[in-house]
Amino acid sequence: MSLSTRAQHSAVEAPPGMPSRLDGELLEVSMGPQHPSTHGVFRMNVALEGEVVRRLKPVFGYLHRNHEKIGENTSYLGSMPYTDRLDYICSMSNNWGYALSVEKLAGIEVPERAEYLRVILAELTRLVNHASLLGFLLSDMGAWGTPLMYAFRERENILDLFESLSGSRMMCDYMRFGGCRCDLPPGWMERARKVVDGFPHFLDEFEQLITGNEILIARTQEVGKLSAELAISAGITGPGLRASGVNYDLRKVDGYGFYPRFKFRVPLGEHGDCYDRLMMRVLELRETLGILRQAMDDLPAGPIMNPKVKIRAFKPPVGEAYGRIEAPKGELGFYLISDGSGNPYRYRVRPPSLINLTVLEDMCLGHTVADVMVILGSIDIVMGEVDR
Amino acid sequence: MASAPPIDEGLRSELQKQGIWVTSMQELYNWGRRNSIWPLQFGLACCAIEMIATAASRYDLARFGGEVFRPSPRQADLMIVAGTVTKKMAPQIVRLYNQMPDPKYVISMGACAISGGPFKQGYNVLKGIDRYIPVDVYIPGCPPRPEALLHAFMELQRKIDGQKLTGTGKAAFLDKTVPSEFPVPAFGAHDLEPPANADVFHPPKIERH
Ligand code: SF4
Numbered sequence: 180m181s182l183s184t185r186a187q188h189s190a191v192e193a194p195p196g197m198p199s200r201l202d203g204e205l206l207e208v209s210m211g212p213q214h215p216s217t218h219g220v221f222r223m224n225v226a227l228e229g230e231v232v233r234r235l236k237p238v239f240g241y242l243h244r245n246h247e248k249i250g251e252n253t254s255y256l257g258s259m260p261y262t263d264r265l266d267y268i269c270s271m272s273n274n275w276g277y278a279l280s281v282e283k284l285a286g287i288e289v290p291e292r293a294e295y296l297r298v299i300l301a302e303l304t305r306l307v308n309h310a311s312l313l314g315f316l317l318s319d320m321g322a323w324g325t326p327l328m329y330a331f332r333e334r335e336n337i338l339d340l341f342e343s344l345s346g347s348r349m350m351c352d353y354m355r356f357g358g359c360r361c362d363l364p365p366g367w368m369e370r371a372r373k374v375v376d377g378f379p380h381f382l383d384e385f386e387q388l389i390t391g392n393e394i395l396i397a398r399t400q401e402v403g404k405l406s407a408e409l410a411i412s413a414g415i416t417g418p419g420l421r422a423s424g425v426n427y428d429l430r431k432v433d434g435y436g437f438y439p440r441f442k443f444r445v446p447l448g449e450h451g452d453c454y455d456r457l458m459m460r461v462l463e464l465r466e467t468l469g470i471l472r473q474a475m476d477d478l479p480a481g482p483i484m485n486p487k488v489k490i491r492a493f494k495p496p497v498g499e500a501y502g503r504i505e506a507p508k509g510e511l512g513f514y515l516i517s518d519g520s521g522n523p524y525r526y527r528v529r530p531p532s533l534i535n536l537t538v539l540e541d542m543c544l545g546h547t548v549a550d551v552m553v554i555l556g557s558i559d560i561v562m563g564e565v566d567r
Numbered sequence: 568m569a570s571a572p573p574i575d576e577g578l579r580s581e582l583q584k585q586g587i588w589v590t591s592m593q594e595l596y597n598w599g600r601r602n603s604i605w606p607l608q609f610g611l612a613c614c615a616i617e618m619i620a621t622a623a624s625r626y627d628l629a630r631f632g633g634e635v636f637r638p639s640p641r642q643a644d645l646m647i648v649a650g651t652v653t654k655k656m657a658p659q660i661v662r663l664y665n666q667m668p669d670p671k672y673v674i675s676m677g678a679c680a681i682s683g684g685p686f687k688q689g690y691n692v693l694k695g696i697d698r699y700i701p702v703d704v705y706i707p708g709c710p711p712r713p714e715a716l717l718h719a720f721m722e723l724q725r726k727i728d729g730q731k732l733t734g735t736g737k738a739a740f741l742d743k744t745v746p747s748e749f750p751v752p753a754f755g756a757h758d759l760e761p762p763a764n765a766d767v768f769h770p771p772k773i774e775r776h
Binding site for chain 2: 212214215219241244248249252260264327331332335348562563
């Protein structure tokens with residue numbers, strides 16, 4: 180832990196309605212940017228009274244990589260590999276979000292097979308993301324190593340699929356506007372089926388290890404509650420919102436891609452605490468497996484790329500478009516303004532991680548400093564997306 | 568790179584048959600250090616995920632004695648700079664490096680840490696961490712595969728194996744004239760001040776004919 184501590188004096192009042200244990204003196208602790216549980220380079224300035232959090236101020240920008248500025252200075256195709264590096268655990272869904280907004284901007288049709296492939300790959304990405312998140316979150320709670328090893332074992336199987344398809348484990352750069360880059364290599368589908376069929380075993384095992392675990396329950400239930408009203412007014416999306424009981428999933432609401440063709444349920448939480456957010460991931464994993472099976476069964480033959488699209492020297496008409504998808508972390512949107520030239524005039528990313536992080540202080544107030552890490556972990560952030 | 572063995576090899580193997588193991592202080596010291604490198608648990612960006620994957624079940628960094636990731640720089644021997652170094656983060660990295668006890672090593676993992684990588688044109692991205700701290704092993708890639716990180720680890724072990732404890736050319740951390748801490752850059756009017764540490768950063772001279 181990199182802690183630099185400094186007492187804060189008269190500027191801070193004793194918190195109202197709270198019997199003060201330290202004469203209202205707060206201790207300011209700076210957690211991060213080098214911290215094992217901040218999921219990257221993120222810093223929080225926490226004002227503590229004893230062990231209880233009284234105020235919390237996030238400090239961003241340690242990974243600001245000028246993503247949007249670079250996007251405005253490069254061609255539409257050139258931004259595609261950069262989107263891989265936004266939320267670097269889920270490169271496939273980022274590709275899809277960006278491709279979707281360019282397709283909206285230029286009015287491009289996508290062949291059926293490509294749409295199916297996109298669903299399969301995005302849902303595989305969801306498996307990777309949620310499995311890794313469960314591992315990371317349990318590490319944050321002190322279950323050092325073991326759950327993460329289990330999760331990464333599954334992740335490796337899926338990354339093998341990505342690698343044989345796109346040539347890269349993490350930075351797939353696979354989708355294009357108007358379709359996908361290349362077709363499945365021989366034998367891919369059988370291997371993918373094997374991975375999908377083996378996944379419930381991991382899930383059962385994992386669930387058995389965590390759901391009834393007393394320590395986990397003590398550390399997550401009633402911790403970091405988020406009310407549905409606050410979640411809606413703060414613009415929270417993804418599993419965090421659904422854990423508070425709000426039925427909002429872009430796959431159902433927008434019905435982009437071919438999602439309306441698949442049967443799946445949207446799991447909802449009740450309490451909006453860390454436990455619900457954690458279980459939301461487990462339940463979503465099960466639904467995801469269902470979508471994957473249906474998509475794999477129905478995958479049609481045909482082209483994977485719209486032949487009319489010139490992806491090089493691509494010049495969309497003047498206009499603007501906002502495309503959004505349900506990324507594993509929430510609503511991932513790309514907003515593009517075109518002035519008819521080869522690069523976008525304005526390129527803006529709506530990152531779910533950043534917007535879900537805005538309620539961090541509300542969720543942490545009144546909890547102990549050790550809970551901050553659990554709450555942060557349950558939001559599921561990736562700094563590449565927060566700072567861009 | 569390794570220096571000539573101080574003991575006659577024939578004699579050594581003869582003694583070994585008798586159950587006597589003869590070695591030099593230097594060999595013993597390097598052997599011990601090489602097989603228990605504790606890295607700093609410190610990820611910056613995408614490459615850090617591959618670093619975690621290297622430590623996880625399939626690639627298992629523990630085979631090389633490097634699985635003990637320490638969250639505190641005070642307990643770490645090796646800093647793996649895994650990810651994009653921004654100008655806001657660079658001072659913290661130099662400070663962390665300064666806080667690590669000697670002997671210490673740096674692996675620069677991925678294109679970003681080496682040169683800024685895909686984000687080199689960005690106004691906020693440092694063009695390589697070797698401007699401020701000395702780097703022992705560079706691994707290119709975006710991100711490098713876990714195998715590449717393992718390779719870097721083995722290269723580092725080779726380097727440690729070749730270190731001398733005494734005499735001329737002894738290891739840098741034993742040489743009192745070699746600094747082990749470097750000035751922490753600060754944000755100036757436009758950019759980091761200084762833009763590079765001249766004692767550390769030796770860019771190649773490009774000759775045009
Ligand atoms: S080298 Fe590539 S993978 Fe590594 S941090 Fe930079 S952009 Fe990410």
